Amino acid sequence: MADIIITHGIVVTMDPQRRVIEDGAVAIEKDRIVAVGTTDEVLAQHRAPTEIDASRKIVMPGLIDGHAHAGHGFIKTMGGGDGQQWYEACEKAYTVASTPEFWHAEARLAALERLRFGVTTGVSLLGGGDTILRTDEPVYGDAHCEGVREVGTRSVVAVGPTRPPHPRIYARFVDGTAVERPVTFEEQFETCRTLIETWHGSQNGRLNIALITPTLRPEHREQLGAVNLEEARRQARMTADLAREAGLVFTQDGHNKGSVAYAKELGILGPNALLSHATDLTDEEIRIVADTGTHIAHNPSAIASILGRCPVPELLEAGANVCLGSDATAPDRSGDMFRHMQQCMHYHRRHFRDPTWLPPGRVLEMCTIDAAKALGMEKDIGSLEAGKKADVVLLDLRRPHLYPLNMPVFRLIYFAxxxxxxxxxxxxxxxLRDRKATFVDEDAVLDDAQRETEAMLDRTGFRFMLETPKMFWNHVRATDQIEH
Structure with missing residues (x-):
């Protein structure tokens, strides 16, 4: 006997045949899907104490966010578009002005946002990029994972050492007072080991750890100098090797022209590698990605995609796997993967000046089955198939912007x-049921988020970053440069 049966929905399976089943049903027993078919077919074989009527609803796999940042939920919009202020806020908050309570409250807020948007699985870097991760002690990663656990979503939490030189100054709070201390690479590496042992594969596989090491772009190789560059190379290999040994995703943030070729030279690419942004790649680097089985997380709404272009169609045509990421929630984007699917289509169509590129079904693949493949989870999630984990989203089509009720998959991707x-x-x-979270009190999550953000602002002295910038109104460009 099944535990849950969803009936009378438009089932978008994302299975190998990409079946879309009118008047479809999904039967769930414990944590697995046991049947997918028409409502008549499924009800002929299964009964369940909980039956969900999905009439006028899409039934689809949970969406997957291939790249985002923990902590950013409390920093978003700070600085009002001033990139330098934004990075200062991230760096100070994440290294010397955050507590375990900060990371727990932010994790619950971000997980709740994902849940409300139908994102059942997401990658979250434990901080603001590859240089300001909160990996001085395990307690911060523990707090993040505990927050996600409470909301009930899946998360792949990326942790790793910061860029040399080390040690790096972090601060813990003792009786409300910040106590600074230098943290070595070895301490950060041990923090990663501890978090792997504690959390990877926990909660029936809902919580997993990934490892990250700083991307070495041309400017870093020039800035570090010979000694620190060699140390950075050693640390990158150590981290990548640990990821392979432990069977983890290995990720890097902020790749662009030249850095992928350098990563190949370091020997850190391969089927467990997931590189974010990957803008302005050379033809050789596109070939490297495809040949090594490396995966790409494309973030079409990110600032990096304004400054450069990720050659997604070219990567796909070369045989590479590309998933979508939100890069949320920094500083102007949410975790809504529907937004990023739509942005992705328009971004590349504008580049080619041709609306035939990236049909809507292709971008849905990029945040379902292709994203599951990028995370090494394609046997468990990413599609609605018997035997897979029961990660299922129901989307209400009875909305003015989605009616009339025809061409539902087009409506799903273009308008939802x-x-x-x-x-x-x-x-x-x-x-989530009737748009309300089941396992947490949403008001309590929001109140905790407000309280911890206020405390962070007091610790950093960054309240001035909340002011509306002078060029917010009546300007065509938010810059001090002369406007033409």
Missing amino acids: NGNDVDTVIVDGRIA
């Missing part, structure tokens, strides 16, 4: 947004 999500099942558990 995260607020259309009605029900979310993760690992066979109903985590």
Whole structure:
């Protein structure tokens, strides 16, 4: 006997045949899907104490976010578009002005945002990029994972050492007072080992650890000098080797022209590697990505995609696997993967000046089955198939922007947004029903987020970054440069 049966929905399976089943049903037993078919077919074989009527709803796999940042939920929009202020806020908050309570509250907020948007699995770097990760002690990663666990989503938490030189100054709070201390590479590496042992594969596989090492771009190789560059190379190999040994995803943030070729030279690419942004790649680097089986997380809404272009169609045509990331929530983007699917299509169509590029079904693949492959999870998630984990999203089509009720998959990708999500099942558990979270009190999550953000602002002295910038109104460009 099944535990949950979803009936009378438009089931978008994302299975190998990409079946779309009108009046479809999905049967779930414990944490697994046991049947997918028409409602008549499934009900002929299964009954369940919980039956969800999905009439006028899309039934689809949970969406997967291939790249985002923990901590950013409390920093978003700070600086009002001033990139330097934004990075200063991240660096200070994440190294010397955050507590375990900060990371726990932010994790719950970000996981709740994902849940409300139908994102059942996401990658979260434990900080603001590859140079300001909170890996001085395990307690911060523990707090983040505990927050995600409470909300009930899946998370791949990326941790790793910061860029040389070391030691780096971090601070813990003792009786409300910041106590600074230098942290070595070895201490950061040990923190990663501890978090792997504690969390990887926990909560029935919902929580996993990935390893990250700083991307070495041309400017870094020039800035570090010979000694620190050699040390950075050694540390990158150590981290990549540990990821392979432990069977983890190995990720790097901020790749662009030249850095992929250098990563190949270091021997850190391969089927467990997931590189974010990957803008302005050379033809040789596109070939390297495909030949090594390395995966790319494309973030079409990110500032990096304004400064350069990720050659997604070229990568796909070369045989590489590309997933979508939100790069959320910094500093102007959310975790709504519908937004990023739509941005992705328009971004590349504008580049080619041709609306035939990246059909809508292709971008849905990039944040379902292709994203699952990028995380090494394609046997468990990314599609609705018997035997896979029961990560299922119901999206309400009875909305003015999605009617009339025809061509539903087109409507899903071109017009839907995260607020259309009605029900979310993760690992066979109903985590969202009628747009309300099941396992946490949403008001408590929001109140905790407000309290911890206020405390962070007091510790950093960065309240001035909340002011509306002088060029917010009545300017065509937010810059001190002369406007033409």
